[in-house]
Every structure is written in C-alpha cells, then in structure tokens.
Amino acid sequence: MLTILIAFVVIGLINLCYYLGFFRFALAKNESQPAYKELPVSVIICAKNEAENLRNFLPAILSQDHPDFEVVVINDASVDETLEVLEEFQQSDDRVKIVDVQNNEAFWANKKYAITLGIKKAKKPYLLFTDADCRPETSEWLKEMSAHFEDQKSIVIGYGGYFIESRSLLNKLIRFETLFTAIQYFSYASWGKPYMGVGRNLAYTSEEFFAQNGFATHLHIKSGDDDLFVNGAATKTNTALCFSPVGITRSVPKSTLKAWFTQKRRHVSAASHYKKEHRLMLGLFYTSQLLFWIFFFILLKSPFWQVALFLLAVRWIVQGVVFYNSGKKFGETDLFWLFPFLELFLVSAQLAIFISNIFSKPTNWK
The missing domain is CATH 3.90.550.10 (Spore Coat Polysaccharide Biosynthesis Protein SpsA; Chain A)
Structure with missing residues (x-):
C-alpha cells in the first residue's frame, strides 16, 4: 500500500503542475479591445x-x-x-x-x-x-x-x-x-x-x-x-x-x-494524428487524471486515507481557481459548483471513448 501512496503523490503532483500551468491563462486579465481593422x-x-x-x-x-x-x-x-x-x-x-x-x-x-x-x-x-x-x-x-x-x-x-x-x-x-x-x-x-x-x-x-x-x-x-x-x-x-x-x-x-458520445469519438480519433509532442503532453495529462482517481479510491480504504483526502482538497482548490476564472471568461460560471462531479464523469467517459475507438472506427461527420 505504501507503493500506491508514493505513486499517488507523484501522479497528484504531476497533475497539479498542469493545473498550475493553466493559471497563466485562467488568471490573465480580460482582453483589451484590439485595434479595429476593416479587413475583408x-x-x-x-x-x-x-x-x-x-x-x-x-x-x-x-x-x-x-x-x-x-x-x-x-x-x-x-x-x-x-x-x-x-x-x-x-x-x-x-x-x-x-x-x-x-x-x-x-x-x-x-x-x-x-x-x-x-x-x-x-x-x-x-x-x-x-x-x-x-x-x-x-x-x-x-x-x-x-x-x-x-x-x-x-x-x-x-x-x-x-x-x-x-x-x-x-x-x-x-x-x-x-x-x-x-x-x-x-x-x-x-x-x-x-x-x-x-x-x-x-x-x-x-x-x-x-x-x-x-x-x-x-x-x-x-x-x-x-x-x-x-x-x-x-x-x-x-x-x-x-x-x-x-x-x-x-x-x-x-x-x-x-x-454526444458518438460526436466525441470522432473528435478523439483525430487527436491520435496530432504531432508527437502534443500527443505526449495531452496523454500525460489525461493519464495523470485517470490514475489520480484510481489511486484515490484505493487509498480511501487504507491507513493513508487522510493523505489522499488532503491531496484531493489541495487539487480541488487549484482546480477551482482555474475553472472559476476560465468560466468567467467564457460565460460558463454556473459549471463551477459541479466541477468535482463533472470531472469524474468526464474522465470515465473519455476512458470509454478511448476503448470504443480501439474496437471500431467512428463514422463520418454526418
């Protein structure tokens, strides 16, 4: 169980680094009006x-x-x-x-x-x-x-x-x-x-x-x-x-x-053709999301449950800052209060989409 705890902490820190990186955009000031150009x-x-x-x-x-x-x-x-x-x-x-x-x-x-x-x-x-x-x-x-x-x-x-x-x-x-x-x-x-x-x-x-x-x-x-x-x-x-x-x-x-699931299958299938550095960057982020939750639920039934809850709380605080400030930019602030549930559901849906795309190819756009 100690090995799982160490893996959980490492994965959690990797995931937190991504979210801290998102601060740059989330906390950026709203755009100033760019100079208007009468472009055709x-x-x-x-x-x-x-x-x-x-x-x-x-x-x-x-x-x-x-x-x-x-x-x-x-x-x-x-x-x-x-x-x-x-x-x-x-x-x-x-x-x-x-x-x-x-x-x-x-x-x-x-x-x-x-x-x-x-x-x-x-x-x-x-x-x-x-x-x-x-x-x-x-x-x-x-x-x-x-x-x-x-x-x-x-x-x-x-x-x-x-x-x-x-x-x-x-x-x-x-x-x-x-x-x-x-x-x-x-x-x-x-x-x-x-x-x-x-x-x-x-x-x-x-x-x-x-x-x-x-x-x-x-x-x-x-x-x-x-x-x-x-x-x-x-x-x-x-x-x-x-x-x-x-x-x-x-x-x-x-x-x-x-x-929606069918639509996302098409979108995800395109991502496999991104540049290698982008696939690695996105793949590490999603993997850290998925493993974080898997290890978290395992540790909840262990003597280290308090450590798991502490890291989850820290992660939620960082995520909350990112989602709230980004939501303000795009008019999506009503999603803030549900983000813990929505994130867990989304991680599960993305795993199901990935598995589905392995066994069958998505259909045409319409």
Whole structure:
C-alpha cells in the first residue's frame, strides 16, 4: 500500500503542475479591445441537412457589424431543404454565396473536401469559420475575431461554446467538457504550443491555408478539419487568441448522451494524428487524471486515507481557481459548483471513448 501512496503523490503532483500551468491563462486579465481593422472577411459555413438551423442562425451572421464581409455556405450533399433555404437568403442578400456539393465517389461524405471548395469560392483573404447551428454572442463577433489578425498572425483561435439549458445535467456535462478542452488549448497556446482550435469559431488567412496545401496531409481522416489543420499550421508566432466575451459563438448541443458520445469519438480519433509532442503532453495529462482517481479510491480504504483526502482538497482548490476564472471568461460560471462531479464523469467517459475507438472506427461527420 505504501507503493500506491508514493505513486499517488507523484501522479497528484504531476497533475497539479498542469493545473498550475493553466493559471497563466485562467488568471490573465480580460482582453483589451484590439485595434479595429476593416479587413475583408469571408465567413465559411459547411452545412449538411441544416435547413432549420440556417433559418434560425444565419440572420445573426448577416447582421454582424462589419463593413466588408461575405458568407460562403457549402451545401454538403444535403437531402433536406438546405439548398432551398440558402437560395432564399441569397435572393434577399447578395453577400450570401452558395457552394452546392454533390456526392463524389472519391470524397464521399468528406467535410474537408466540401470546405476546400468553399475556401476556393471565397473572395476575401481572411476566413472565419463557424457551423450552421452556431450563433455569435454579439454583433461584434466578426469584428472582434478579425481584429486579431496582424502582420505575423495568420491564425485566430476563438471559443465556441454551447447554449445553456439550466435544468439539463447532460447540457452541463457537454459544456464542462467544452470548457475543460478550451482551458487546455488556450493555455498551451499561451505557452507557445498551440495544438488545436474548434471549427465553431476559428479564423485563418487563405494564404495560410494554401501554404499548408490545405487539408492534403489529413484528407483521408474523417474528422479534424479544424484541429488537425491548426495542429499542423499553428506556431508560437503565427497564432493569436480571442477570448473576449464579444467574440464567442454558441451552438446547439447534442440532446442525448449517445449522440454526444458518438460526436466525441470522432473528435478523439483525430487527436491520435496530432504531432508527437502534443500527443505526449495531452496523454500525460489525461493519464495523470485517470490514475489520480484510481489511486484515490484505493487509498480511501487504507491507513493513508487522510493523505489522499488532503491531496484531493489541495487539487480541488487549484482546480477551482482555474475553472472559476476560465468560466468567467467564457460565460460558463454556473459549471463551477459541479466541477468535482463533472470531472469524474468526464474522465470515465473519455476512458470509454478511448476503448470504443480501439474496437471500431467512428463514422463520418454526418
């Protein structure tokens, strides 16, 4: 049992070092408003069977307070009324550009192929990506995200959250996982090691896209149009972070645990293709999370239970500072009071996702 105690303390200290490292981002002062630039922007949206979401959310994109932008929407072989809805918008607003993608046998259900066609259609050099089920928090979203482009900054990582359903525990789990993931990729980027972004709120220049040869290195991988591109292209010098409250988007969360689990399986499958240093960094963090809880529950039934509780209390204090301050930045403070339970549930879900991906491959994006 002494060996387990020593392992528990070592693992706990490793895990604490990560959370202390997250302090840099969590305690960073709120962004000052960057200098406004009237940059020409193409908003890129890939839509597959999204007729209703486009009706609900596309008006919020078109009402953005920015003088020079277009909205390129890719109808990715939809079988609902997506194309008809887009044509209605286009008739009333010529800023709407449509790319109608038919099923191609060589690129069946490949979102990256569809997005590439959308990027080629775009007339503006600055590209801002979001999803059909996303709505910007404010009319300043486009202005805020594009303002972070500078001479050397060709990639802008933003926060894409989910709509709040106050009485839903599943909603809290989904939003906690999203917040937890964001704390990591914003923190690592602030350390000079950007490794991912989310397609719900991500921007980069068309020049950067073509310099990377688009999605060519991972076109065969079903997911990863956002994080795998960032993983390959982002550097300490070319990546900017936008965590202003006015630069946030929110989207419709999954309504069932099964649907969320399937979605996360696709996301996790892409992570296995990250750069080696990123896989090691993320793998050590998750392993320390998992082993911490395993050893903790073993030690609770041992003479060392007081030591286990003490280290857990210290860890919770550090975590609480990180989650509360990060939650304030992204409008997720209601999750703070549940973070001990949500973290334990998430660690268990991630283990189940990892095991599931070993035995079967995730399906296409829709």
